[in-house]
Amino acid sequence: xxxxxxxxxxxxxxxxxxxxxxxxxxxxxxxxxxxxxxxxxxxxxxxxxxxxxxxxxxxxxxxxxxxxxxxxxxxxxxxxxxxxxxxxxxxxxxxxxxxxxxxxxxxxxxxxxxxxxxxxx
Numbered sequence: 001x002x003x004x005x006x007x008x009x010x011x012x013x014x015x016x017x018x019x020x021x022x023x024x025x026x027x028x029x030x031x032x033x034x035x036x037x038x039x040x041x042x043x044x045x046x047x048x049x050x051x052x053x054x055x056x057x058x059x060x061x062x063x064x065x066x067x068x069x070x071x072x073x074x075x076x077x078x079x080x081x082x083x084x085x086x087x088x089x090x091x092x093x094x095x096x097x098x099x100x101x102x103x104x105x106x107x108x109x110x111x112x113x114x115x116x117x118x119x120x121x
Contacts, residue, residue: 008061012069014114038079039103045075046107050114 023044024037049071057063080103087096 005061005064008065009069009098012065014069015074016070016072020076021071034092036099038076038083039099039106041074041076042080042103043110045071047114048074048109050111050116051118052114053111054118077079105110 023041027037027040050064052071053067057066064092084096084100087099089095
């Protein structure tokens with residue numbers, strides 16, 4: 001992997017991280033209902049992934065920029081697992097189950113929505 005590839009991944013990851021922090025700090029107040037901020041980020045990253053898969057990029061630098069860089073730092077799988085662990089630790093098993101199902105189902109739906117949106121046009 002050359003310097004240009006590392007630079008592209010670094011650029012994408014920086015933008016992804018800034019976007020994630022912005023959403024986690026500001027978005028919940030804007031929409032006004034109770035949903036975890038990390039869930040919002042996961043839904044958006046699934047939507048973006050659906051778009052990228054539908055676009056079917058061949059250029060490796062674009063793939064590294066968006067897949068490895070942007071989505072790698074934007075998505076919050078570790079935060080999702082941590083939230084599940086906290087619910088498990090606090091013995092909130094029913095809430096844990098529904099949170100898990102919510103994120104998995106909605107993430108898939110948002111992925112498909114992004115994919116379908118691009119294929120529609």
